[in-house]
Amino acid sequence: xxxxxxxxxxxxxxxxxxxxxxDISLTxxxxxxxxxxxxxxxxxTLAKVIAGILRPQEGRILLDGTDITELSVTERAKSxxxxxxxxxxxxxxxxxxxxxxxxxxxKISVKDACSYLSEVGLCARDYIDREIxxxxxxxxxxxxxxxxxxxxxxxxxxxxxxxxxxxLWSFQSLISVFEKMNSLTGGNIVIITHQERILSIADRIVxxxxxxxxxxxxxxxxxxxxxxxxxxxxxxxxxxx
Amino acid sequence: MNEIEKMLxxxxxxxxxxxxxxxxxxxxxxxxxxxxxxxxxxxNRTDGKSGIDIFVSSQTQNESVHIPVVITKxxxxxxxxxxxxxxxxxxxxxxxxxxxHNCGAQTSExxxxxxxxxxxxxxxxxxxxxxxxxxGRGGNIMNPDTVIYLEEGAxxxxxxxxxxxxxxxxxxxxxxVAAGADLVVKxxxxxxxxxxxxxxxxxxxxxxxxxxxxxxxxxxADHSKQKFASRIIGNAACNGHTECxxxxxxxxxxxxxxxxxxxxxxxxxxxxxxxxxxAGEQITKLMTLGLTESEAEEQIIRGFLN
Numbered sequence: 001x002x003x004x005x006x007x008x009x010x011x012x013x014x015x016x017x018x019x020x021x022x023d024i025s026l027t028x029x030x031x032x033x034x035x036x037x038x039x040x041x042x043x044x045t046l047a048k049v050i051a052g053i054l055r056p057q058e059g060r061i062l063l064d065g066t067d068i069t070e071l072s073v074t075e076r077a078k079s080x081x082x083x084x085x086x087x088x089x090x091x092x093x094x095x096x097x098x099x100x101x102x103x104x105x106x107k108i109s110v111k112d113a114c115s116y117l118s119e120v121g122l123c124a125r126d127y128i129d130r131e132i133x134x135x136x137x138x139x140x141x142x143x144x145x146x147x148x149x150x151x152x153x154x155x156x157x158x159x160x161x162x163x164x165x166x167x168l169w170s171f172q173s174l175i176s177v178f179e180k181m182n183s184l185t186g187g188n189i190v191i192i193t194h195q196e197r198i199l200s201i202a203d204r205i206v207x208x209x210x211x212x213x214x215x216x217x218x219x220x221x222x223x224x225x226x227x228x229x230x231x232x233x234x235x236x237x238x239x240x241x
Numbered sequence: 242m243n244e245i246e247k248m249l250x251x252x253x254x255x256x257x258x259x260x261x262x263x264x265x266x267x268x269x270x271x272x273x274x275x276x277x278x279x280x281x282x283x284x285n286r287t288d289g290k291s292g293i294d295i296f297v298s299s300q301t302q303n304e305s306v307h308i309p310v311v312i313t314k315x316x317x318x319x320x321x322x323x324x325x326x327x328x329x330x331x332x333x334x335x336x337x338x339x340x341x342h343n344c345g346a347q348t349s350e351x352x353x354x355x356x357x358x359x360x361x362x363x364x365x366x367x368x369x370x371x372x373x374x375x376x377g378r379g380g381n382i383m384n385p386d387t388v389i390y391l392e393e394g395a396x397x398x399x400x401x402x403x404x405x406x407x408x409x410x411x412x413x414x415x416x417x418v419a420a421g422a423d424l425v426v427k428x429x430x431x432x433x434x435x436x437x438x439x440x441x442x443x444x445x446x447x448x449x450x451x452x453x454x455x456x457x458x459x460x461x462a463d464h465s466k467q468k469f470a471s472r473i474i475g476n477a478a479c480n481g482h483t484e485c486x487x488x489x490x491x492x493x494x495x496x497x498x499x500x501x502x503x504x505x506x507x508x509x510x511x512x513x514x515x516x517x518x519x520a521g522e523q524i525t526k527l528m529t530l531g532l533t534e535s536e537a538e539e540q541i542i543r544g545f546l547n
Contacts (some may be wrong), residue, residue: 051529053525055531072528073525073528073529074528074531074533074534075530077528077529077530078531082529082530083529084527085526088526089520089522089523089525091523091524091541091544091545092458092486092544092545093458093544093545093546093547094540094541094542094544094547095544098540099542102527102530102531102532102540103530105531148530152530158383175260228287
């Protein structure tokens with residue numbers, strides 16, 4: 001269970017201090033929690049605050065009751081938080097198998113690496129020795145990123161827009177990965193998303209707007225309003241774009 | 242052979258024992274074992290210079306020659322000339338390398354001049370590793386010169402590696418590439434402390450279909466300095482590519498000087514040079530997978546130089 005208590009985060013852009021997260025309080029204890037909202041609403045910032053990449057100026061973060069606010073990125077990773085980047089990072093010379101091994105925290109066999117890659121729809125044999133460099137497409141990188149999350153299988157995983165760039169791979173497969181991960185860990189999965197199909201499997205949906213929690217509740221409570229309201233246009237634009 | 246010598250041999254040639262195939266081991270200026278094979282003949286030079294001649298016959302297929310050099314003395318300097326004559330159609334792996342263990346206060350230096358005459362359609366893979374260590378204050382210096390003549394259709398892959406331990410190196414490589422022949426160079430260098438590593442490549446592509454791909458990946462840490470110069474001269478319808486990719490850290494300095502000369506309208510020559518620090522997001526990414534900052538840095542460098 002992850003608890004965010006009165007989280008505020010400000011950053012300076014062009015000499016102007018801007019409040020990006022404004023007193024956010026949330027309790028995440030369901031299997032799948034989707035966080036949605038307009039672009040620039042602070043969703044990705046919130047994900048980075050959970051992973052420890054950004055430090056909030058105010059508020060506390062608790063993981064299963066333990067205060068992790070002061071923990072570094074590494075310490076949070078070790079305590080059971082995984083974070084899938086919106087834009088995966090490239091590395092010259094580090095292979096897919098290396099990265100999955102790092103994620104798993106041990107040397108893994110080719111067979112294991114292959115099983116993770118197969119889960120994300122990549123033909124493993126073609127990929128395990130590939131470098132994670134510019135030769136891989138954005139969609140391939142994204143799937144490898146998701147495979148590393150599977151290899152980690154921690155009690156909390158945060159995905160920042162996992163749907164971006166996976167056009168050749170079905171959403172159903174992505175959802176299967178979430179389900180598999182949940183069955184392995186019994187933990188919580190937080191998904192920042194604009195995708196209706198992902199929202200429709202969420203146990204709970206949080207709508208963020210202007211750095212604040214605008215609404216939250218079960219998908220039955222939130223989704224109809226989302227699809228019927230102005231947010232729908234935003235979501236549709238995003239899907240078409 | 243004592244433990245230090247065995248360790249040096251392992252570092253530079255992955256040798257745990259006497260190698261299979263042809264070999265010549267040189268230790269502190271003297272021969273310390275040699276074997277010729279039916280296809281590969283190793284002989285002393287006849288021109289009075291220190292070094293050996295290696296003759297690789299055209300019958301040679303998938304065979305190897307090891308010619309490691311080990312220096313364990315302090316205040317020792319040598320210049321060695323090794324010439325390779327690879328006949329047409331041969332296919333050979335040549336593993337050279339020099340390891341210095343200098344525990345004295347004086348400088349030890351090895352300068353090697355390797356000249357390759359590679360016959361028509363022959364294939365050579367040349368692996369060269371340089372390694373230095375020592376518990377004294379003496380410097381380790383290595384200055385390898387490589388001269389390569391590739392005849393029509395020949396190909397050569399040259400892999401050179403120098404990971405730490407060498408205080409100063411100036412490596413010069415010159416290659417003359419004939420029609421249809423192909424040279425690939427993969428260089429990896431890691432300098433730290435106050436080390437200096439300079440590399441200077443000159444490749445002449447003299448015939449139709451000649452090709453060269455000279456790629457250097459390096460990491461410069463602490464106060465070390467590196468200079469990479471690469472010159473490709475296209476005199477015919479040929480393809481040349483040179484690339485310097487360097488990670489710079491701490492107070493280090495890296496200079497990259499690519500130079501292309503096209504003397505033919507059909508010469509296609511490309512150079513790329515990139516110098517930069519480790520991207521912060523790479524470190525952050527690996528930290529989110531549980532590595533510490535220093536482990537992440539180490540992993541990135543190891544991968545980069547892999």
